[in-house]
Amino acid sequence: MKKLAIALAFAASATAIAATAQVKPEDQVKQRRSAYAVMGFNFANLAAMAQEKKPYNKEEAGRSADLVAALSDYPRGHFGAGTDKGETKARAEIWQNRADFDAKMDKMITATKALPQAARADLPTLKKAVAEAGGTCKACHDDYRAK
Amino acid sequence: MKKLAIALAFAASATAIAATAQVKPEDQVKQRRSAYAVMGFNFANLAAMAQEKKPYNKEEAGRSADLVAALSDYPRGHFGAGTDKGETKARAEIWQNRADFDAKMDKMITATKALPQAARADLPTLKKAVAEAGGTCKACHDDYRAK
Helix, strand or coil: HHHHHHHHHHHHHHHHHHHHHCHHHHHHHHHHHHHHHHHHHHHHHHHHCCCEEEEEEECHHHHHHHHHHHCCCCCCHHCCCCCCCCCCCECCHHHHCCHHHHHHHHHHHHHHHHHHHCCCCHHHHHHHHHHHHHHHHHHHHHHEEEE | CCCHHHHEEEHHHHHHHHHCCCCCCCCCCHHHHHHHHHHHHHHHHHHHHHHHCCCCCCCHHHHHHHHHHHHHHCCHHHHHCCCCCCCCCCCCHHHHHHHHHHHHHHHHHHHHHHHHHHHHHHHHHHHHHHHHHHHHHHHHHHEECCC
């Protein structure tokens, strides 16, 4: 596998990180924040269409919805021990009320997985799905994200 | 749509950004960097399995591959004018050799879209697909990413 070794030489330090059983807290924070950044931007795009602040475009809405849906279950695995510190807005309450936090995450995941189909249907369907998903984002932010 | 308005009040500033025709350069940089962060981490996970630095796990490999594939065509739209500045490793050569940069992007996108199926096949198939995709990452990094 010489070709593999050459192709991956650039990723040597990264693969070393990935090979460890426990992802370092700062890497977990970076991963969840990166995912939320892409989700937030693309959900905002859907919201702008839903609020008629920009024209509804089925193809563009579909792409944004795909990204939100694809990433929505990713942050959950990156709220491990020690990730309440550093560059994060995560509140300590997450780890005190973990079952509630996880339940709110589940609702968000379910609602966002419905976005791709809704985005490709029509504007009224998108509006409904965006309101539903937006409510699940807000519910978690209200309790678990620092202002 | 009162429910929609309430659900999205939290996203007000974000939707204002999304509603503008041109995404601000710093937002473009943030979006592409966030996407690359998630892609890099998950590709490194696949690479660690391909290099047998960690055990091959079909389900985990599939999830990582899905994320890489879902995000791979996202950064491309966030290399607009003025995004060569700020917190970025993007080299000025991107905008001087845009056709070549785009062609390298296309190759990466094609190679990464093959990862989900390969990751769910078997280890030899994953190794081949990871080497292929890793080569397309490296080709672009060599020419267009600052050390």
